[in-house]
Amino acid sequence: MRAWQDPAEILDKTTVIDRFLRYVRIDTQSDENSESCPSTAKQFDLAKVLVDELKELGLDGVEVDANGYVLATLPGTGDGVLGLIAHMDTAPAYSGANVQPQLHPDYDGSAIELKDGVVISPEDNPELLESKGDTIITSDGTTLLGADDKAGIAEIMAMLEMLREHPELKHPTLKICFNPDEEIGRGPHKFPLKKFGAPVCYTVDGGFTGEMNTETFSADGATVTFTGVSVHPGTARGKMVNALTWMGKLLDRLPMAESPECTHEREGFYHPTGVKGDAAQCQLDLILRDFDTEVLLERGRRLKTMAEALMAEEPKLKVEVKIVQQYRNMAEELSHHPEVADNLRRAIEMAGITPRLEAIRGGTDGSQLTAMGMPTPNIFAGGVNFHGPREWVSDRAMALAVCTLLNLVQIAAE
Ligand SMILES: [Zn+2]
Structure with missing residues (x-):
């Protein structure tokens, strides 16, 4: 050789x-x-x-x-x-x-x-x-x-x-x-x-x-769909549930310390990548990352727990979390x-x-x-x-x- x-x-x-x-x-x-x-x-x-x-x-x-x-x-x-x-x-x-x-x-x-x-x-x-x-x-x-x-x-x-x-x-x-x-x-x-x-x-x-x-990384993608209640804003008091408002709450509750901009080396994160929709229904896309696949799965479960907490606060709101595996x-x-x-x-x-x-x-x-x-x-x-x-x-x-x-x-x- x-x-x-x-x-x-x-x-x-x-x-x-x-x-x-x-x-x-x-x-x-x-x-x-x-x-x-x-x-x-x-x-x-x-x-x-x-x-x-x-x-x-x-x-x-x-x-x-x-x-x-x-x-x-x-x-x-x-x-x-x-x-x-x-x-x-x-x-x-x-x-x-x-x-x-x-x-x-x-x-x-x-x-x-x-x-x-x-x-x-x-x-x-x-x-x-x-x-x-x-x-x-x-x-x-x-x-x-x-x-x-x-x-x-x-x-x-x-x-x-x-x-x-x-x-x-x-x-x-x-x-x-x-x-x-x-x-x-x-x-x-x-x-x-x-x-x-x-x-x-x-x-x-x-x-x-x-x-x-x-x-x-091990990688998953998450899609969170918010379905509110659409009512004419002039007569909305006590009736409207604005999907965008509740999506904002979820974004605010994501742990900042677990974002790409606050992590390095072996730390994983949640990363919102895009939104679409309107006050009646909207969708938030995120990617989830971690070197440890178990921690990655836990991050997905926490996202679901956050969604459930929002629905408990506003029973007329529907929040669905869908997670797809990307790579390991x-x-x-x-x-x-x-x-x-x-x-x-x-x-x-x-x-x-x-x-x-x-x-x-x-x-x-x-x-x-x-x-x-x-x-x-x-x-x-x-x-x-x-x-x-x-x-x-x-x-x-x-x-x-x-x-x-x-x-x-x-x-x-x-
Ligand atoms: Zn390359």
Whole structure:
């Protein structure tokens, strides 16, 4: 086995940065209001490019299916089957159209100024101070960059380039998938799990160098429907029950200390995300989050108790709480397959990096895929400040992700 840990060699011998710059220029923003899969047809624009490039790299079974999943297989030089995936879409939160990537070579540690007064400063981004001498890549400040997750795609491609140049390296059969719609939580919804056929998989979709994620939130969604009594306001005294007024009371009773704006690290929350309706009937949508699934379920029960208290105060009011499961913390399932995280930790250490195990305050495609029976932790892709105009990535971080992947596939073939 050869330990890969020299980012300069990867930058010299692969086209990882060229690929990345090519991919980010293609608009692949997903859309949560669309019912189709992929949610936006423009994700096929990137999918088609990736199909051509995978064929060029000599992979087998290269295709994009009707739902926008790009699939390819690299036959193993050793035993086993391993999946590697990254997502093609960018976040609906910020424009990904007409991305103009900017290169800042030989970065000196000062603040990076972009258009529209957008500044990326080392004060807000301590990772920048670890990136002196690197080439920093940003957008021009008017769009997001798309390192989330086109860095991950470029890194998997660069790993495939290196494996082609080094047939002596032992690796399992590699199943590659570039999927749509991760940013709207639907990446796994049409995932061709059976065809993919990997018992274990990794998403290359994490943050800065060394990060690895084997834990995510457990997540539920809640819809609270308030039905009041509608009466002409001129003659409403003692008769009207205003649904909006009572919804306001519920919002006021949610524990502020358990809101996203007041929590961090391993604390969970209630988060009202939207309202619709009128005085007669209205609906409140919330998301509930916690790392501990039991605590998450308790949060749902407390919401129901609050609703019952409102109905006790106003017997003519009806409040219904509906809770739907969204995804679950992958840690529990991964604990049954300790080698999956151990191999990743080893691969990062072999790259000369100290692994940083971070619990994700959100979900990944891996949360759902793990629940679907394919353990799928997350590997760093190198980017920082996802989903906004201050997103950036360094060339060295990307190269170190490629090193980690090369180490990982060798470990998996052992
Ligand atoms: Zn991502």
